[in-house]
Amino acid sequence: MEAPAAARGPAEPSGSSGISGSSGPSESAPGVEITVTSPEQMRELGRRLAKLLRAGDLVMLSGELGAGKTTMTRGLGEGMGVRGAVTSPTFVIARVHPSLGDGPPLVHVDAYRLSGGLDEMEDLDLDVSLSDSVIVVEWGEGKVEELTDDRLRVRIDRAVGDTTDEVRHVTVTGIGARWAAADVSVLTG
Numbered sequence: 001m002e003a004p005a006a007a008r009g010p011a012e013p014s015g016s017s018g019i020s021g022s023s024g025p026s027e028s029a030p031g032v033e034i035t036v037t038s039p040e041q042m043r044e045l046g047r048r049l050a051k052l053l054r055a056g057d058l059v060m061l062s063g064e065l066g067a068g069k070t071t072m073t074r075g076l077g078e079g080m081g082v083r084g085a086v087t088s089p090t091f092v093i094a095r096v097h098p099s100l101g102d103g104p105p106l107v108h109v110d111a112y113r114l115s116g117g118l119d120e121m122e123d124l125d126l127d128v129s130l131s132d133s134v135i136v137v138e139w140g141e142g143k144v145e146e147l148t149d150d151r152l153r154v155r156i157d158r159a160v161g162d163t164t165d166e167v168r169h170v171t172v173t174g175i176g177a178r179w180a181a182a183d184v185s186v187l188t189g
Contacts, residue, residue, distance in 0.1 A: 031173035032184050038166050042068040045170065046075020048187050053080070053134045055104035058148050060140040063156030068168050069138045073108055076136060082106045105133045112139040150176030
């Protein structure tokens with residue numbers, strides 16, 4: 001399922017290589033690239049990713065509309081064993097999914113409509129939730145990096161303009177000490 005390095009689409013912010021975060025510490029784990037060919041494979045990738053996550057983790061998902069961010073988060077929720085169907089939080093901005101077991105809750109945030117950066121994000125009290133939860137932020141680039149030096153960046157690229165093509169190129173990069181020694185290559189399996 002591993003793919004060669006994919007060309008970046010137009011949704012990639014200028015000046016970003018797709019391999020490191022836009023700010024924060026320079027310490028990062030080697031990134032992995034994965035080709036996903038169906039929504040079910042995207043959910044499965046989310047389930048595998050859930051096995052790497054623990055309370056205090058921040059996951060930033062980026063990619064254009066329809067790339068599969070919410071589908072991946074749905075798989076994360078399944079893998080973490082949380083309550084409630086994971087759906088797009090676009091209209092509520094943030095949704096908390098408590099754990100059905102002894103794991104951390106999943107806080108799913110859609111920062112698409114938030115333009116105020118960290119100031120606006122602080123109104124959601126994510127920094128209070130971060131140490132006890134796994135926080136997944138869609139559209140979080142440039143808005144949530146200051147919450148923690150340690151974060152996982154997931155970039156999902158798809159063919160532009162072709163709505164029938166299900167192929168996605170997913171780049172997962174750990175940033176900070178938490179992810180420096182983590183083996184994100186297990187996601188390719």
